[in-house]
Amino acid sequence: MTIPAIVCSGLWKIFGTRKGKALAAARDRGFSKRQVLEEFDCVLGVADVSFSVEPGEIFCIMGLSGSGKSTLVRHLNRLIEPTAGEVRIGGNAINKLSPSELRTLRSETVGMVFQHMALLPHRTVYDNVSLSLELRGKSRKECRRVAEENLKLVDLSGWGERYPDELSGGMKQRVGLARA
Known part of the structure; x- marks a missing residue:
């Protein structure tokens, strides 16, 4: 069971x-x-x-x-x-x-996405998504790999080098989901 x-x-x-x-x-x-x-x-x-x-x-x-x-x-x-x-x-x-x-x-x-996703404006989408991994000491290569996988899951492949102010509200929410 x-x-x-x-x-x-x-x-x-x-x-x-x-x-x-x-x-x-x-x-x-x-x-x-x-x-x-x-x-x-x-x-x-x-x-x-x-x-x-x-x-x-x-x-x-x-x-x-x-x-x-x-x-x-x-x-x-x-x-x-x-x-x-x-x-x-x-x-x-x-x-x-x-x-x-x-x-x-x-x-x-347990990941959690808050209503205000608190993306860091000075970090790229890749860097926002991989923030928790980075804080846990994961390698840059591992952070990038996981970020790419998670961005693909939320249909944001190809957006990793952009910054939050270049995204729509819905895209920002999906970045928050990818980070969770």
Whole structure:
């Protein structure tokens, strides 16, 4: 049996100082986002989310603005700690990882593209894509090879010598994907 790539089980995120009481009210008594805010002065960011993603599967998280999509995704590499629930990557519960193991997870297993891809304007597309490899001490040749492979995956072959200001917004997003 294949181990799922990602499993979220009963994930909750509540922001505020009374999050324990707010969690109990939302989970056990069915309080809405508005009720949690009014009663406990807490914000219900993610409410009881469970899903699994199989290796190779493409999984899309969709929702209205403010519905918690970004908050949910930030749990997948523990940029945000859950109030309750668990995230497993490759069978490993990431809430149990040491700081060193978490850095390894973030640098080698889980990539993330932020809405603002923060491309470095003074670096070429090749150099932007290979930045994380460079920071990990990979050779220039290896960085270039991986950058070329990743640019091909996002249909940007031949654009490696260009700079971010020479690209459209969509192309910049694809450079961010290639870097991840």
